[in-house]
Amino acid sequence: MKLGFEESKAVFGLLRAEQRPIEEIVSEFNSIFSHGRQFIPCFSLSLLLQDKKMLNSSQRLIAFTILQQAYSSQKPSANPFFSLLINAACDVEVEKYERALVLQLLQLFGSDGSSGGKEILKQSAAEYIKSFDPSVHAFPEQEQLQQQYADKVHPDRFISPFKDGSVRNVVADPDVPHGCDVNSLEFDLQTGTKPKIGSGDRDETVLGLLSNLALEGLGPHWNRPIPPRLPVQDDELVWLNPVDNHELLWDDGMCFDTSRGAAVRDLIAKALKGPIAAAQQEQVFSELANDLKLVYHCGLTPRKLPELVENNPLIAVEVLTKLINSPEIAEYFTVLVNMDMSLHSMEVVNRLTTAVKLPSEFIHMYISNCISSCENIKDKYMQNRLVRLVCVFLQSLIRNNIINVKDLFIEVQAFCIEFSRIREAAALFRLLKSLE
Numbered sequence: 349m350k351l352g353f354e355e356s357k358a359v360f361g362l363l364r365a366e367q368r369p370i371e372e373i374v375s376e377f378n379s380i381f382s383h384g385r386q387f388i389p390c391f392s393l394s395l396l397l398q399d400k401k402m403l404n405s406s407q408r409l410i411a412f413t414i415l416q417q418a419y420s421s422q423k424p425s426a427n428p429f430f431s432l433l434i435n436a437a438c439d440v441e442v443e444k445y446e447r448a449l450v451l452q453l454l455q456l457f458g459s460d461g462s463s464g465g466k467e468i469l470k471q472s473a474a475e476y477i478k479s480f481d482p483s484v485h486a487f488p489e490q491e492q493l494q495q496q497y498a499d500k501v502h503p504d505r506f507i508s509p510f511k512d513g514s515v516r517n518v519v520a521d522p523d524v525p526h527g528c529d530v531n532s533l534e535f536d537l538q539t540g541t542k543p544k545i546g547s548g549d550r551d552e553t554v555l556g557l558l559s560n561l562a563l564e565g566l567g568p569h570w571n572r573p574i575p576p577r578l579p580v581q582d583d584e585l586v587w588l589n590p591v592d593n594h595e596l597l598w599d600d601g602m603c604f605d606t607s608r609g610a611a612v613r614d615l616i617a618k619a620l621k622g623p624i625a626a627a628q629q630e631q632v633f634s635e636l637a638n639d640l641k642l643v644y645h646c647g648l649t650p651r652k653l654p655e656l657v658e659n660n661p662l663i664a665v666e667v668l669t670k671l672i673n674s675p676e677i678a679e680y681f682t683v684l685v686n687m688d689m690s691l692h693s694m695e696v697v698n699r700l701t702t703a704v705k706l707p708s709e710f711i712h713m714y715i716s717n718c719i720s721s722c723e724n725i726k727d728k729y730m731q732n733r734l735v736r737l738v739c740v741f742l743q744s745l746i747r748n749n750i751i752n753v754k755d756l757f758i759e760v761q762a763f764c765i766e767f768s769r770i771r772e773a774a775a776l777f778r779l780l781k782s783l784e
Contacts, residue, residue: 351389355380356558359389360551362414366406370476371469373410374417386418387428392558394432400442402554406473409449412436413469416453438490445480447487454493611635613647616667619660620652632663636670643670650679654687661692665699672704681710689721689734694741701750711751715742719763732770739764739772743779753783 351359358380362373381389393411396402403411412433419427427433436442437450452468468476488496580586612635618624619632636643648656648667656664668684671677687693697714700706718738725731742760745751753760757780764777 351392351558355389356555359392359558360555363403363407363410363554364551366410366473369470369472370410370413371466374414374469377414377418390415390418390429394429396554396557397432397436402557405443405446405477408442408446409473409476412446412450412453416456417469420456434490434493437487437493444482444485444487445477448480448482448485449476451485451487609635609639609642609645612642613645616646616648616656616663619663620655622659624660624663629660629663633666636666640670643667644674650676650683653680653683657684657687657696658690658692661696661699664696665703668696668700669703681707685710685713685717689718689738691737694718694737698741698744701745702748708751708755711745712756715745715751715756716759719759722763722767735767735770736772739770739776743772743776746779746783753780 359377362377365373377389378386393414397408397411400408415429416427416433419429433450433454437447437454439447449468456466471479612632615624615628615632618628636646646667653664656667668677668680671680684693684697697706697711701711718734718741722731722735722738725734746753761777761780764773764780767773768777
């Protein structure tokens with residue numbers, strides 16, 4: 349954060365107004381900078397005050413007054429430049445009128461609010477210097493002032509931990525001897541005299557500093573070298589940086605005839621509504637065998653599977669066999685397990701067990717569903733018929749080693765005992781006993 353050029357000109361114009369009453373200068377400063385913006389110009393003034401050669405006597409008095417008055421409406425502890433004012437009041441290297449003014453500014457922090465101390469603000473800086481009488485002022489030691497204002501001084505919150513490693517924004521001229529007044533230097537290489545530094549040069553320098561001072565100072569650059577790469581060990585994965593060099597590939601299937609699967613889609617749609625002729629079944633089988641990807645575009649979805657199973661179980665077996673490696677096959681199996689048990693559904697499952705390898709979880713769930721359906725049916729005739737179908741179905745699975753009897757032994761045995769009056773259930777029970 350730093351001042352803009354126009355703001356710097358305004359601040360410098362106030363410093364040069366040594367004939368104006370100080371209270372008018374402070375009032376104009378407050379009108380230019382809002383309360384939240386005042387810290388930046390005040391900080392720049394504090395940096396200029398640190399070097400006693402940057403500002404002349406009247407300008408320093410105005411700068412100190414601005415630092416105190418900018419925060420006069422707040423508690424003294426809220427003034428970030430309170431410590432600077434105390435140090436300036438004890439600086440024996442400056443003129444006594446400067447120390448006296450700072451001491452009077454410190455007294456304005458008193459709680460009595462009397463207007464007597466503010467009389468100095470009605471004077472101009474030039475009048476204050478001209479009428480100054482050192483005999484009427486006492487200058488306390490720094491320890492005494494620090495003890496007097498101990499409750500108002502707070503640690504500086506604006507000091508960076510790297511301050512000692514930084515260079516101040518205002519740098520003294522190394523060619524000027526310490527304690528020498530810059531205005532008294534005169535030298536000319538041709539005449540042998542020292543040229544006097546003009547006030548224009550000083551003003552231009554101060555104005556340039558105001559517009560370029562920053563809070564950070566001229567800090568060192570903490571450069572860090574890039575660490576070397578460690579050698580790659582034999583058991584370590586190597587980081588790969590693939591090259592983004594994509595090439596366009598021509599789609600050889602563009603503009604091909606997409607009506608090839610139209611006939612199969614029409615036949616599947618008819619098969620969902622009722623049985624179709626044998627010749628039409630053979631056409632579906634032939635088309636699916638010639639194009640393995642056609643099964644994904646035949647129009648069959650998991651929701652429509654129960655209709656195809658009941659009307660054309662052979663086509664359902666053919667389609668499910670072609671879809672066995674599809675990511676959606678689990679959805680088809682879920683629908684097949686949860687649909688109502690029937691002769692056609694058992695036929696589809698039985699044919700699938702001999703055509704492809706089905707998940708054991710699916711087979712176990714289907715058997716459990718069959719047993720549960722037999723137990724819950726109320727019609728005795730239909731119950732006996734379904735029990736016979738289930739028993740024949742289970743015997744086929746057991747003899748073909750499709751299922752492991754041990755996984756379902758207790759459930760199937762309880763089913764056989766419950767329906768032992770039926771001949772097929774008794775035969776299944778004997779088969780289970782022979783496998784123990």
